[in-house]
Amino acid sequence: MDMNTHSKLIMAVVQEDDYDATVSQLNKNGFFVTMLSSTGGFWKKKNITIMLGVPADQLDKALEILKQCAGKRKQTIYSNVAMPTGSQYAAAMPSVPVNVELGGVTVFVMDLEKLEKY
Template sequence: MKLIVAIVQNEDSGNLIDILTKSGFRVTKLATTGGFLKAGNTTLMIGVEEKFVDKVISKIEEVCRTREQTITTTAPVTGSTGIYVPYPVEIEVGGATIFVVDVDKFIKI
């Protein structure tokens, strides 16, 4: 038995959960916050037999694509004047971070 922990963007989570559950996988959803953008994301926990790990990962790859997003950041105008000017920066968001770990014991009551 394996536990797949997938951290995905909120925008991708609903569609991914639908696809996984329609494929017969059980999913537990946790609302989490990312450290870099301080934006909401979703952590999914999926318990599967080892033979299904690649199938679940391919479903995640199918839904969770990276994309460009423009954010506004600030920079000081000159030195330490205390004046900051906002400017747009394009960053890559989306995709997924996936951990696959062994499960010593699985109990369903």
């Protein structure tokens, strides 16, 4: 594939837990990526920034993969109810389902003037 056919640059900031599956799926669909370690400015959590050049007609496909693999999703976890220290009932307290939001990807799409590999 001629590198000059790439007209869009995607920079996607992916949570560390999601990057492996995301990159694997991008690769399976013919997208080659460069990964950079990064840290979020607000939560100070480790992220991976994925850079990829894509033809304009493949942009939607790449964005859909990013959304499916690294987008926000809800998951139910089970958490124990907090009881005062030393409570005789602490061991008998059931777990309570709590819905939490996981994942999330921030995507930047830019026009790409030129992409070359040497």
